[in-house]
Amino acid sequence: MNTNNPPSTGTGRSEAEELLSAPAEWDLPLSRHLHYKDVLMQQIDNDRTASAASAQESPAPRRRFSRRMVLVPVASMALAGALAVTFSAGDHHTSTPATGSSTQAAKANGASVTLDRIAAVAMKTDATPVRDDQFVYVRSLVQSNEGAFDGPVRLSAPYKREFWRSQKPGPVATTGWIRETGKGAVMSGQLVPVEGEAVPAGIDHPTYKWLASLPTDPDALLKLLYAQVRVEEGRSKDQAVFSEIGNLLGETIMPPANAAAFYKAAGKIPCVTEIPDAVDAAGRHGIAITRRDAASATRDEWIFDKKSLAFLGSRSYITKDKAKGITSDTLYGSDAILQRTVVDEHGKAPATKTNS
Template sequence: MSKIDQSPQGFEEQLLTDLTAHVARRAEMVSVVRPVGHRTRFLRGWRLAGAFGLAVALTAGGLAVQTMRVGDRPPATASASEILRMAADAARQQPELTARPDQYVFTEILATTRELPDSGPYRTVRTQTWQSAGGVAHTQARYRPETDPNGWGELRVLRMDDPADPDKELDAFPPPAYHGDLPTEPDELLRYLRAHPVDLHLPEAADEEAVYGDESMPYTTARSMLDGYVPPRALGALFELLAREPGAVVISGDVVDAAGRHGVAIRMPGVIGGNEDFIFDRDTHVFLGTRGSVVRNGKESMHMAAARLRLAIVDRPGQLP
């Protein structure tokens, strides 16, 4: 396995550091909380969503153009809930993968990010991640710049940061990445998610009761599961459940994801200080990936885009499907 060439001093080293931080925080989804009326709402961390398809290298200018542009196709006529229900139908048609607790969910993504939320150059990196199917081991990952096909870095163990001490890593294993026990009906899934919320690793000052008791929490938990593997029937129920969440809107016009695939974007509700979009194939409605932006002084700036390229079940970290 080759190491990334670090001859352009500090570039790739910083790139790996940045991407490691993003992936390590994929399960953390909250870093800031604040009261809104009688409830607490939160800013979700920009997640690197899981993996599939063909990749293209994006320049700094290319990201803004390709992910935000309005293309030649007319705006989508379907509502966000209709698109999510079509995504549910598409999900149920996918082949089902099975995994033992000792196996790993392998994902490959193409991610374009900025060093800072609203400034700095864009970097496009291909990431391969091995998450424990049963939550019995730490996640491992490797990266390479999209411009260097032979630039894979070493396989690295990823641990989440302690919210009380950002310089300290937690020894606890992440939750299982294979969600094989999820209900396959939306109402049953909603009850399950209310009883089993994702661990947000909130800072000590956060009002945990308000956050976990908020009516949006099951939807937050549902979205977090897209970082792992959800079997087809349960994934269909998950998208049908997201179709019920009020506030989602369709972004008009053609959208191109980080891998150059044309899709339709749904802007999800509940994000403070920015936006989170889910991208689906315009024709098949298969889930393609996500993109995130920040809003400063009324101006929206793209922060990251992540396209799924591959997803599989393997026996060990470093193994490719």
């Protein structure tokens, strides 16, 4: 995305910024999607398995899936049907407004207009081209579900996440590195590679050059996304594409025309609506573009500054679970993008805040 770093609110430093600059004794995550968090858990599983084998003990206990439920707009985890989470009554709930078809149509029209405005701003925003030997650096503040997979949702305190996205065209097995710092971090302070099967630049490894090669016509772009985005079980294709667009807008840098095309394409996805006020993990208020998915009983939000229309962050909700009596939205993840820039080396934070 070709956006400047999101603006701070107020004249003083926010509580989130104070936390980020605080000493490490407070014990100190927007991942692109669940894969990043899963990488951390795989590392832990491997360590446990190795230790158990060497000590000739029983295998490590089954993984708790709660750590995988860090927010990204895509973090719905195919929760419909197979969802085994129990939600604490009254915790993290917001009422779900009753809407008729006319109201929904009005909201959808409002979202399309707002996304067109955001696209117009994106077209006027400079983006620094990223070389193959560089990295896109994103620093964010995250709240994630730290409860057990089959237990109540328990949001963590805000903690820091840094992500260095590789720009090598590949195929590459390591597409980036992450470092999470805070009480909710699985391996706090450790730099962990994002590894998997070797992939070329593409939907699973979105480099600046690949993004720049995509169609800038919204209809052509949307057709490509519907063809390439994979759908998790229990999730609709529309939601998968909406979430993938959010992932790309949140943790990449792309040319202005491509960013504008993504926003306009999002406005063409069915059931995308606007919310007049939403809050990111850093406490910043903005307008939200959201989509509620009946198939997976989830709702994703993208939050934008009300004045500058800069991308601030995102939130994810579980919308219902009839088996457990859940009838209103339950927040299970939130993030705030605090910095986005280009760096020459992974593992090191930029010396200063630089606009993308």
